[in-house]
Amino acid sequence: WSPGRVRAVTAAGHVADAVAAVVTVPPPVVADGRLAINDLPVRKQAAAHELRPGDAWCALITYPEPAPESVVVFDPEGRLGFVTATAGRREVVVMAKAEAAGRARAAWRDNALLRQLAGALPWTRGVEPESARVADWGADPWAGGAYTYPGVGALWAPAAWAEPMGGTLFFAGEATTGLAGPPMAHMAMAGGERAATELIGALR
Template identity: 50%
Template sequence: MADVIVVGAGASGLNCARLLSREGLHVVVYEARARVGGRIRTFQPADGGPPLELGAQVVHGDRNPVHELLGPGRTRAVPRRVTARIVEDGTAREMGALSSGRRAPWQLEAVLQRSPGVTGLSVASWLRACGSTGTESTAVLEWFRQNWAADPEELSAAGIARAHRGDTVGEGEFAVEGGFARLPERLAEGLDGRLRLGEPVRELVYEPGRVTVRTDAGTASARAAVLTVPPAVLIPGLPAWKAAAATDLPAGDGCCVVITLDRPAPDTVIVFDVDGSTGFTRCAAGRPEVLVVAKADAAASLRAAGTGTALSALLATALPWTAGAAVLEVVVADWGQDPYARGAFTAPRAGREDAARRWAEPVDDTLFFAGEATVAGEQLPWVQGALASGERAAEQVLKALR
């Protein structure tokens, strides 16, 4: 019998397993996919060009623990001087239009971070109270949808403010040399023989001090288990109050697509679609790939476009240079339809701000919980939040077992 079973080999599960193994515990990690990384997924162009991210996009902050985990020289700052545009009312415009005669979305989000008295308000209701209307309101609502994968009418203003205040990773954005998938590969080092890839946990049975999980390959037992799967991927066998917490933590829809065209991009550009059809679209000068990262309603729009002419039309609106280009390849990471993700990530919902705490709470010092959903509304739900949750769960397990 193992000491600990970890369910999920994303950033939180691997970090937890790594720390527990380092303390001499016998840990076994079960992962439903045939790879490690969870919602970290890197696309590698066939010609060896720069990788593109189909999941987690960048390392946020110069003090992010990812830098230390990867080692010196493994990350590089993302250039700040990039041509930025928007699509608004079906027309491509310069990004500066968002701050011409109105408050830019990022300015309003910064105001929210410093705002007292927002408890109980949704982001949309807070914006109305701030007098945000018309084109300003349309743009900032879509900004929140794309950055938080949630409907602003449901998104907690207090949770967003707390998450920003709880962020301590510093400034800047960084790319991982060779792709973000290097991080889970690094975390998995030393876990050889303890990783069970392609084995989803179908059910668990527990009593204080003992957990048994059932997979397609059979059953396994341990003294404790750490569940890192998203709450939306509810594993049968959890107590009713845990299932209730899970229903209050829905993951927002998300879909990422890499489209390889028959011609290279003339410029490096990022486009924010205010109209809500494509989220953020990126291309790099001299490269034939276009990356689309869409969340909330835009994810559904991108999904519905498929891989044919409708997708080409969406691209041509955001990036006019793609008009008439032939599509050579489309690679999709549809997180909203992924049975082991059920969405991009979890954002705090107004009126349900305690759900993350309830989901994170251990059960009988035997079941423990990690993953970005456990920090929703307290920390930013990016990779650093997932790593921190895995470390917290490891500390809880060590205290319980020792």
């Protein structure tokens, strides 16, 4: 990029030119070199390294029989995160974040997850699921996990990541949130509106 000019080049060689761009990828995508931005200031490089989302691992497990009742079980031992079943539905959702994600991932790998699930939902004990789908957000290189809370000593990083470059490159997404609110969907959208406002101002 240079002031007033952006060229985006994909790995397949597709090229797009623009007068400005909004970067919305999670910062680790930039920190780990999956998206390269020319002349990225050192402060922004450091912010991209600091702003790593927490771990997240989810599974959708379908049983042959529907759940007898609607429940959300929060595993008090931090092993499975939230387990959700809905009366009349055959699917059970496991949504594990932070340390629970690592434990759920390991339990899945070691074929222990269904046994732990029976502790949360006794009606699944001894029942063989019909199917299971896993979404390993922590291992997804394009997402990297869930919720970019700045780590200890890194409260400066979200604002640094949000700083526009030369009135040409703008930055949005949950990682730009900082202390403004929780780094979740609504704050990601608020960051998008902020970046759009900055961009419109720059174009004017």
